[in-house]
Amino acid sequence: MTCFPFSFGKKVSSVAKRDADIFEELSGLQNVRIYTYKEIRNACDNFSSANKIGEGGFGSVYKGLLKDGKVAAIKVLSAESRQGVREFLTEINVISEIEHEHLVKLYGCCVEGNQRILVYNYLENNSLAQTLLGGGYSNIQFDWRTRTRICIGVARGLAFLHEEVRPHIVHRDIKASNILLDKDLTPKISDFGLAKLIPSHMTHVSTRVAGTIGYLAPEYAIRGQLTRKADIYSFGVLLVEIVSGRCNTNASLPIGDQYILEKTYELYERGELVGLVDISLNGFFDAEEACKILKIALLCTQDNPKLRPSMSSVVKMLTGEMDIGESKITKPGLISDIMDLKVREQKNNIKTSSSSYNDSSASDSQGTIKSFATSSATNSVQYDQSR
Numbered sequence: 001m002t003c004f005p006f007s008f009g010k011k012v013s014s015v016a017k018r019d020a021d022i023f024e025e026l027s028g029l030q031n032v033r034i035y036t037y038k039e040i041r042n043a044c045d046n047f048s049s050a051n052k053i054g055e056g057g058f059g060s061v062y063k064g065l066l067k068d069g070k071v072a073a074i075k076v077l078s079a080e081s082r083q084g085v086r087e088f089l090t091e092i093n094v095i096s097e098i099e100h101e102h103l104v105k106l107y108g109c110c111v112e113g114n115q116r117i118l119v120y121n122y123l124e125n126n127s128l129a130q131t132l133l134g135g136g137y138s139n140i141q142f143d144w145r146t147r148t149r150i151c152i153g154v155a156r157g158l159a160f161l162h163e164e165v166r167p168h169i170v171h172r173d174i175k176a177s178n179i180l181l182d183k184d185l186t187p188k189i190s191d192f193g194l195a196k197l198i199p200s201h202m203t204h205v206s207t208r209v210a211g212t213i214g215y216l217a218p219e220y221a222i223r224g225q226l227t228r229k230a231d232i233y234s235f236g237v238l239l240v241e242i243v244s245g246r247c248n249t250n251a252s253l254p255i256g257d258q259y260i261l262e263k264t265y266e267l268y269e270r271g272e273l274v275g276l277v278d279i280s281l282n283g284f285f286d287a288e289e290a291c292k293i294l295k296i297a298l299l300c301t302q303d304n305p306k307l308r309p310s311m312s313s314v315v316k317m318l319t320g321e322m323d324i325g326e327s328k329i330t331k332p333g334l335i336s337d338i339m340d341l342k343v344r345e346q347k348n349n350i351k352t353s354s355s356s357y358n359d360s361s362a363s364d365s366q367g368t369i370k371s372f373a374t375s376s377a378t379n380s381v382q383y384d385q386s387r
Protein backbone atom coordinates (compact mmCIF):
# COMPACT_ATOMS: atom_id res chain seq x y z
CA MET A 1 0.00 0.00 0.00
CA THR A 2 1.31 3.45 -0.83
CA CYS A 3 -0.06 6.30 1.16
CA PHE A 4 1.29 9.79 1.38
CA PRO A 5 -0.84 11.41 4.03
CA PHE A 6 1.00 14.68 3.83
CA SER A 7 -0.52 18.05 4.33
CA PHE A 8 1.90 20.87 3.79
CA GLY A 9 -0.21 23.59 5.42
CA LYS A 10 -1.43 26.80 3.84
CA LYS A 11 1.89 27.99 2.62
CA VAL A 12 3.77 25.30 0.77
CA SER A 13 7.47 25.77 1.42
CA SER A 14 9.92 25.12 -1.37
CA VAL A 15 11.38 22.22 0.61
CA ALA A 16 7.94 20.65 1.06
CA LYS A 17 7.17 21.24 -2.61
CA ARG A 18 10.41 19.56 -3.59
CA ASP A 19 9.63 16.61 -1.30
CA ALA A 20 6.15 16.36 -2.80
CA ASP A 21 7.69 16.25 -6.27
CA ILE A 22 9.98 13.48 -5.17
CA PHE A 23 7.06 11.53 -3.74
CA GLU A 24 5.28 11.84 -7.03
CA GLU A 25 8.33 10.83 -8.96
CA LEU A 26 8.74 7.82 -6.72
CA SER A 27 5.16 6.74 -7.22
CA GLY A 28 6.45 3.24 -7.77
CA LEU A 29 6.91 2.89 -4.02
CA GLN A 30 4.43 0.10 -3.72
CA ASN A 31 5.56 -1.26 -0.39
CA VAL A 32 6.23 1.72 1.76
CA ARG A 33 3.81 3.02 4.35
CA ILE A 34 4.67 6.65 5.05
CA TYR A 35 3.80 7.81 8.56
CA THR A 36 3.41 11.43 9.57
CA TYR A 37 5.64 12.75 12.33
CA LYS A 38 2.52 13.36 14.40
CA GLU A 39 1.45 9.73 14.08
CA ILE A 40 4.88 8.57 15.20
CA ARG A 41 5.04 11.04 18.07
CA ASN A 42 1.63 9.94 19.33
CA ALA A 43 2.55 6.29 18.99
CA CYS A 44 5.50 6.55 21.37
CA ASP A 45 4.11 9.17 23.73
CA ASN A 46 6.26 11.99 22.43
CA PHE A 47 9.41 9.85 22.49
CA SER A 48 9.17 9.49 26.24
CA SER A 49 12.06 7.92 28.08
CA ALA A 50 9.69 5.24 29.38
CA ASN A 51 9.19 4.12 25.80
CA LYS A 52 12.86 4.16 24.86
CA ILE A 53 14.02 0.59 24.34
CA GLY A 54 17.49 1.05 23.06
CA GLU A 55 20.11 3.10 21.41
CA GLY A 56 22.34 1.99 18.58
CA GLY A 57 24.72 3.44 16.09
CA PHE A 58 21.92 4.86 13.95
CA GLY A 59 19.98 6.54 16.74
CA SER A 60 17.41 5.82 19.45
CA VAL A 61 14.73 3.15 19.36
CA TYR A 62 11.28 3.57 20.99
CA LYS A 63 8.40 1.21 21.54
CA GLY A 64 5.16 2.59 20.15
CA LEU A 65 1.54 1.74 19.56
CA LEU A 66 0.40 2.68 16.06
CA LYS A 67 -3.09 3.88 15.21
CA ASP A 68 -3.93 0.57 13.57
CA GLY A 69 -3.16 -1.27 16.83
CA LYS A 70 0.24 -2.62 15.78
CA VAL A 71 3.07 -2.43 18.29
CA ALA A 72 6.17 -1.01 16.63
CA ALA A 73 9.84 -0.42 17.25
CA ILE A 74 10.47 3.15 16.11
CA LYS A 75 14.04 3.91 15.11
CA VAL A 76 14.78 7.62 14.97
CA LEU A 77 17.87 8.05 12.84
CA SER A 78 20.41 10.44 14.30
CA ALA A 79 21.11 13.78 12.63
CA GLU A 80 24.29 12.55 10.95
CA SER A 81 22.53 9.57 9.46
CA ARG A 82 19.92 11.64 7.66
CA GLN A 83 20.10 11.69 3.92
CA GLY A 84 18.01 13.14 1.12
CA VAL A 85 14.39 12.11 0.74
CA ARG A 86 14.94 10.51 -2.63
CA GLU A 87 17.85 8.28 -1.55
CA PHE A 88 16.11 7.44 1.69
CA LEU A 89 12.83 6.40 0.10
CA THR A 90 14.53 4.44 -2.64
CA GLU A 91 16.38 2.35 -0.06
CA ILE A 92 13.32 2.02 2.14
CA ASN A 93 11.38 0.70 -0.81
CA VAL A 94 13.98 -2.02 -1.33
CA ILE A 95 13.96 -3.02 2.34
CA SER A 96 10.16 -3.00 2.58
CA GLU A 97 9.87 -5.52 -0.21
CA ILE A 98 11.88 -8.07 1.69
CA GLU A 99 9.82 -10.44 3.79
CA HIS A 100 10.95 -13.61 5.47
CA GLU A 101 10.12 -15.53 8.61
CA HIS A 102 13.57 -14.76 9.98
CA LEU A 103 13.85 -11.10 9.06
CA VAL A 104 12.38 -8.19 11.03
CA LYS A 105 9.54 -6.63 9.07
CA LEU A 106 9.78 -2.95 8.20
CA TYR A 107 6.29 -1.41 8.42
CA GLY A 108 7.22 1.95 6.95
CA CYS A 109 8.94 5.22 7.62
CA CYS A 110 8.58 8.92 8.28
CA VAL A 111 10.44 11.48 6.18
CA GLU A 112 8.97 14.77 7.29
CA GLY A 113 11.34 17.71 7.21
CA ASN A 114 14.67 16.60 8.61
CA GLN A 115 13.24 13.54 10.29
CA ARG A 116 14.18 10.08 9.10
CA ILE A 117 12.36 7.46 11.11
CA LEU A 118 11.99 3.74 10.52
CA VAL A 119 9.02 1.81 11.82
CA TYR A 120 9.52 -1.89 12.45
CA ASN A 121 7.55 -4.78 13.78
CA TYR A 122 8.21 -4.91 17.54
CA LEU A 123 9.82 -8.10 18.82
CA GLU A 124 8.82 -9.05 22.34
CA ASN A 125 11.93 -10.80 23.59
CA ASN A 126 14.66 -8.33 22.80
CA SER A 127 17.97 -9.29 21.24
CA LEU A 128 20.33 -12.21 21.77
CA ALA A 129 22.85 -9.70 23.09
CA GLN A 130 20.55 -8.66 25.92
CA THR A 131 19.13 -12.08 26.71
CA LEU A 132 21.48 -14.97 25.99
CA LEU A 133 24.66 -12.89 26.36
CA GLY A 134 23.25 -10.34 28.76
CA GLY A 135 25.06 -11.59 31.82
CA GLY A 136 22.12 -13.06 33.71
CA TYR A 137 19.78 -10.08 33.43
CA SER A 138 17.17 -12.05 31.53
CA ASN A 139 14.76 -14.74 32.69
CA ILE A 140 14.74 -16.52 29.37
CA GLN A 141 16.10 -20.06 29.46
CA PHE A 142 17.85 -20.95 26.26
CA ASP A 143 17.70 -24.73 26.27
CA TRP A 144 19.57 -26.74 23.67
CA ARG A 145 16.64 -27.11 21.28
CA THR A 146 15.96 -23.38 21.37
CA ARG A 147 19.61 -22.67 20.59
CA THR A 148 19.68 -24.98 17.59
CA ARG A 149 16.42 -23.47 16.34
CA ILE A 150 17.95 -20.00 16.63
CA CYS A 151 21.11 -21.06 14.76
CA ILE A 152 19.07 -22.54 11.90
CA GLY A 153 16.61 -19.62 11.81
CA VAL A 154 19.33 -16.99 11.56
CA ALA A 155 21.12 -19.07 8.93
CA ARG A 156 17.92 -19.26 6.88
CA GLY A 157 17.32 -15.52 7.14
CA LEU A 158 20.86 -14.73 6.05
CA ALA A 159 20.78 -17.29 3.23
CA PHE A 160 17.63 -15.56 1.99
CA LEU A 161 19.33 -12.13 1.97
CA HIS A 162 22.43 -13.54 0.32
CA GLU A 163 20.97 -15.82 -2.26
CA GLU A 164 17.32 -15.11 -2.91
CA VAL A 165 16.96 -11.35 -2.72
CA ARG A 166 17.96 -9.59 -5.95
CA PRO A 167 20.33 -7.80 -5.86
CA HIS A 168 21.87 -9.81 -3.05
CA ILE A 169 22.12 -8.08 0.27
CA VAL A 170 25.25 -8.19 2.35
CA HIS A 171 24.03 -7.42 5.86
CA ARG A 172 27.37 -6.05 7.06
CA ASP A 173 26.46 -6.05 10.74
CA ILE A 174 25.50 -9.57 11.79
CA LYS A 175 25.89 -9.70 15.57
CA ALA A 176 23.94 -10.70 18.66
CA SER A 177 22.28 -7.29 19.09
CA ASN A 178 20.87 -7.55 15.59
CA ILE A 179 19.22 -10.90 16.25
CA LEU A 180 15.85 -10.18 17.81
CA LEU A 181 13.50 -12.74 19.30
CA ASP A 182 9.72 -12.87 19.06
CA LYS A 183 7.41 -14.20 21.75
CA ASP A 184 8.22 -17.82 20.77
CA LEU A 185 11.97 -17.08 20.65
CA THR A 186 11.95 -17.32 16.87
CA PRO A 187 14.96 -15.30 15.71
CA LYS A 188 14.63 -12.38 13.31
CA ILE A 189 17.57 -10.56 11.77
CA SER A 190 17.27 -6.78 12.09
CA ASP A 191 18.96 -3.81 10.40
CA PHE A 192 19.51 -5.38 6.99
CA GLY A 193 19.86 -2.82 4.21
CA LEU A 194 20.54 -0.02 6.67
CA ALA A 195 24.10 0.71 5.70
CA LYS A 196 22.92 2.38 2.51
CA LEU A 197 20.72 4.72 4.49
CA ILE A 198 23.62 6.57 6.03
CA PRO A 199 26.00 8.92 4.28
CA SER A 200 29.20 7.23 3.18
CA HIS A 201 31.43 9.36 5.38
CA MET A 202 29.73 8.02 8.50
CA THR A 203 31.38 5.10 10.12
CA HIS A 204 28.40 3.38 11.66
CA VAL A 205 30.43 0.54 13.08
CA SER A 206 32.53 2.93 15.12
CA THR A 207 29.74 3.86 17.49
CA ARG A 208 29.32 0.39 18.89
CA VAL A 209 32.85 -0.85 18.84
CA ALA A 210 32.64 -3.20 21.76
CA GLY A 211 29.65 -5.00 20.33
CA THR A 212 30.85 -5.10 16.77
CA ILE A 213 34.52 -5.60 16.55
CA GLY A 214 34.75 -9.30 17.28
CA TYR A 215 32.37 -10.08 14.43
CA LEU A 216 34.33 -8.39 11.67
CA ALA A 217 36.01 -10.55 9.07
CA PRO A 218 39.68 -9.62 8.72
CA GLU A 219 39.47 -8.81 5.01
CA TYR A 220 36.59 -6.40 5.71
CA ALA A 221 38.21 -4.89 8.79
CA ILE A 222 41.57 -4.27 7.16
CA ARG A 223 40.88 -3.82 3.47
CA GLY A 224 37.19 -2.95 3.39
CA GLN A 225 36.45 -5.97 1.22
CA LEU A 226 32.77 -6.44 1.77
CA THR A 227 31.27 -9.58 0.32
CA ARG A 228 28.81 -12.13 1.56
CA LYS A 229 31.77 -13.98 3.02
CA ALA A 230 32.22 -11.19 5.58
CA ASP A 231 28.67 -11.82 6.81
CA ILE A 232 29.37 -15.54 6.90
CA TYR A 233 32.38 -14.88 9.13
CA SER A 234 30.19 -12.83 11.51
CA PHE A 235 27.59 -15.58 11.47
CA GLY A 236 30.28 -18.10 12.47
CA VAL A 237 31.21 -15.94 15.46
CA LEU A 238 27.53 -15.75 16.40
CA LEU A 239 27.22 -19.55 16.25
CA VAL A 240 30.01 -19.91 18.80
CA GLU A 241 28.30 -17.36 21.04
CA ILE A 242 24.99 -19.22 20.88
CA VAL A 243 26.57 -22.56 21.77
CA SER A 244 28.84 -21.18 24.49
CA GLY A 245 26.55 -18.46 25.88
CA ARG A 246 29.60 -16.19 25.89
CA CYS A 247 30.40 -12.92 24.12
CA ASN A 248 33.04 -13.22 21.43
CA THR A 249 35.46 -11.08 23.42
CA ASN A 250 35.86 -10.93 27.18
CA ALA A 251 38.77 -8.89 28.43
CA SER A 252 38.26 -10.05 32.01
CA LEU A 253 39.32 -13.61 31.16
CA PRO A 254 42.93 -14.81 31.21
CA ILE A 255 44.87 -14.12 28.00
CA GLY A 256 44.29 -17.03 25.67
CA ASP A 257 40.64 -17.27 26.67
CA GLN A 258 39.67 -13.70 25.80
CA TYR A 259 38.87 -14.25 22.13
CA ILE A 260 36.36 -17.00 21.81
CA LEU A 261 37.29 -17.85 18.25
CA GLU A 262 40.92 -18.36 19.18
CA LYS A 263 39.81 -20.61 22.02
CA THR A 264 37.43 -22.54 19.75
CA TYR A 265 40.19 -23.33 17.26
CA GLU A 266 42.55 -24.37 20.02
CA LEU A 267 39.93 -26.77 21.44
CA TYR A 268 39.18 -28.05 17.93
CA GLU A 269 42.82 -28.93 17.40
CA ARG A 270 42.87 -30.75 20.73
CA GLY A 271 39.61 -32.58 19.94
CA GLU A 272 37.93 -30.94 22.93
CA LEU A 273 35.31 -28.72 21.31
CA VAL A 274 32.64 -29.98 23.66
CA GLY A 275 34.36 -28.04 26.46
CA LEU A 276 33.05 -24.84 24.98
CA VAL A 277 29.36 -25.62 25.45
CA ASP A 278 27.53 -23.32 27.88
CA ILE A 279 27.79 -24.76 31.39
CA SER A 280 24.40 -23.24 32.22
CA LEU A 281 22.86 -26.06 30.15
CA ASN A 282 23.92 -28.37 33.00
CA GLY A 283 24.88 -31.06 30.54
CA PHE A 284 21.47 -31.14 28.83
CA PHE A 285 22.62 -30.92 25.23
CA ASP A 286 23.49 -33.12 22.30
CA ALA A 287 27.30 -33.23 22.38
CA GLU A 288 27.68 -34.48 18.81
CA GLU A 289 25.41 -31.77 17.50
CA ALA A 290 27.19 -29.10 19.57
CA CYS A 291 30.57 -30.11 18.12
CA LYS A 292 29.09 -30.11 14.64
CA ILE A 293 27.78 -26.56 15.08
CA LEU A 294 31.15 -25.40 16.40
CA LYS A 295 32.89 -26.99 13.41
CA ILE A 296 30.49 -25.20 11.08
CA ALA A 297 31.33 -21.98 12.95
CA LEU A 298 35.03 -22.64 12.33
CA LEU A 299 34.36 -23.32 8.64
CA CYS A 300 32.57 -19.96 8.44
CA THR A 301 35.38 -18.03 10.13
CA GLN A 302 38.35 -19.37 8.18
CA ASP A 303 40.85 -16.68 7.35
CA ASN A 304 40.56 -17.24 3.61
CA PRO A 305 37.07 -16.05 2.58
CA LYS A 306 37.01 -18.47 -0.35
CA LEU A 307 37.14 -21.41 2.04
CA ARG A 308 34.03 -20.31 3.91
CA PRO A 309 30.83 -22.10 2.83
CA SER A 310 27.86 -20.25 1.36
CA MET A 311 24.91 -19.63 3.67
CA SER A 312 22.71 -22.13 1.84
CA SER A 313 25.37 -24.78 2.47
CA VAL A 314 25.51 -23.70 6.10
CA VAL A 315 21.75 -24.19 6.41
CA LYS A 316 22.07 -27.68 4.93
CA MET A 317 24.92 -28.55 7.26
CA LEU A 318 22.99 -27.33 10.28
CA THR A 319 19.89 -29.28 9.32
CA GLY A 320 21.85 -32.42 8.50
CA GLU A 321 21.08 -32.36 4.75
CA MET A 322 24.77 -31.91 3.98
CA ASP A 323 27.85 -33.41 5.55
CA ILE A 324 30.33 -30.95 6.92
CA GLY A 325 32.99 -33.14 5.34
CA GLU A 326 36.18 -34.35 6.83
CA SER A 327 38.31 -31.73 5.15
CA LYS A 328 40.65 -29.87 7.44
CA ILE A 329 39.32 -26.71 8.91
CA THR A 330 41.94 -23.98 8.50
CA LYS A 331 42.82 -21.38 11.10
CA PRO A 332 40.28 -18.60 11.66
CA GLY A 333 41.05 -14.98 10.90
CA LEU A 334 41.60 -13.73 14.39
CA ILE A 335 40.64 -10.40 15.78
CA SER A 336 43.62 -10.42 18.14
CA ASP A 337 45.92 -10.46 15.11
CA ILE A 338 44.08 -7.48 13.70
CA MET A 339 44.30 -5.62 16.96
CA ASP A 340 48.03 -6.11 17.06
CA LEU A 341 48.21 -4.82 13.54
CA LYS A 342 46.13 -1.75 14.33
CA VAL A 343 48.14 -0.92 17.42
CA ARG A 344 51.33 -1.15 15.45
CA GLU A 345 49.89 0.93 12.66
CA GLN A 346 48.86 3.69 14.95
CA LYS A 347 52.18 3.73 16.67
CA ASN A 348 53.91 4.12 13.34
CA ASN A 349 51.32 6.70 12.35
CA ILE A 350 50.99 5.24 8.91
CA LYS A 351 48.75 7.22 6.66
CA THR A 352 46.39 5.00 4.74
CA SER A 353 44.40 5.60 1.63
CA SER A 354 40.63 6.01 1.92
CA SER A 355 40.07 2.88 -0.10
CA SER A 356 41.55 0.73 2.59
CA TYR A 357 40.12 2.31 5.72
CA ASN A 358 39.62 5.75 7.09
CA ASP A 359 41.61 7.48 9.77
CA SER A 360 39.19 6.74 12.56
CA SER A 361 39.83 3.06 12.08
CA ALA A 362 43.02 3.24 14.09
CA SER A 363 43.15 2.07 17.65
CA ASP A 364 43.48 4.32 20.64
CA SER A 365 46.34 4.31 23.08
CA GLN A 366 44.84 1.46 25.09
CA GLY A 367 44.73 -0.64 21.97
CA THR A 368 40.95 -0.39 21.77
CA ILE A 369 39.81 -0.46 18.20
CA LYS A 370 37.76 2.59 17.34
CA SER A 371 36.43 1.74 13.96
CA PHE A 372 36.94 -0.52 11.02
CA ALA A 373 34.25 1.01 8.89
CA THR A 374 35.52 1.81 5.47
CA SER A 375 34.35 4.00 2.70
CA SER A 376 33.84 0.99 0.48
CA ALA A 377 32.15 -0.86 3.30
CA THR A 378 29.28 1.54 3.65
CA ASN A 379 27.31 0.17 0.75
CA SER A 380 25.56 -2.90 1.95
CA VAL A 381 23.26 -3.56 -0.95
CA GLN A 382 25.55 -4.66 -3.67
CA TYR A 383 26.44 -7.47 -5.98
CA ASP A 384 28.86 -9.88 -4.50
CA GLN A 385 31.97 -10.51 -6.49
CA SER A 386 33.38 -13.06 -4.16
CA ARG A 387 32.41 -16.04 -6.24
Ligand SMILES: Nc1ncnc2c1ncn2[C@@H]1O[C@H](COP(=O)(O)OP(=O)(O)OP(=O)(O)O)[C@@H](O)[C@H]1O
Nearest residue numbers: 053054055056057058061073120121122123177208
Ligand atom coordinates in the same frame (compact mmCIF):
# COMPACT_ATOMS: atom_id res chain seq x y z
N1 LIG B 1 12.16 -4.40 16.12
C1 LIG B 1 12.56 -4.33 17.39
N2 LIG B 1 11.82 -4.88 18.37
C2 LIG B 1 12.20 -4.82 19.66
N3 LIG B 1 13.32 -4.22 20.09
C3 LIG B 1 14.10 -3.64 19.16
C4 LIG B 1 13.77 -3.65 17.77
N4 LIG B 1 14.73 -3.01 17.10
C5 LIG B 1 15.63 -2.62 18.01
N5 LIG B 1 15.27 -2.99 19.25
C6 LIG B 1 15.98 -2.73 20.52
O1 LIG B 1 16.69 -1.53 20.42
C7 LIG B 1 18.06 -1.77 20.65
C8 LIG B 1 18.87 -0.84 19.79
O2 LIG B 1 18.77 -1.26 18.47
P1 LIG B 1 19.72 -0.69 17.36
O3 LIG B 1 19.56 -1.52 16.15
O4 LIG B 1 19.48 0.77 17.19
O5 LIG B 1 21.16 -0.84 18.00
P2 LIG B 1 22.08 -2.11 18.14
O6 LIG B 1 21.56 -3.23 17.30
O7 LIG B 1 22.25 -2.38 19.60
O8 LIG B 1 23.42 -1.59 17.56
P3 LIG B 1 23.69 -1.21 16.05
O9 LIG B 1 23.23 0.18 15.82
O10 LIG B 1 25.14 -1.32 15.93
O11 LIG B 1 22.91 -2.19 15.20
C9 LIG B 1 18.27 -3.25 20.34
O12 LIG B 1 19.37 -3.79 21.03
C10 LIG B 1 16.96 -3.85 20.81
O13 LIG B 1 17.04 -4.06 22.18
Ligand SMILES: [Mg+2]
Nearest residue numbers: 056177178191
Ligand atom coordinates in the same frame (compact mmCIF):
# COMPACT_ATOMS: atom_id res chain seq x y z
MG1 LIG C 1 20.56 -3.13 15.52
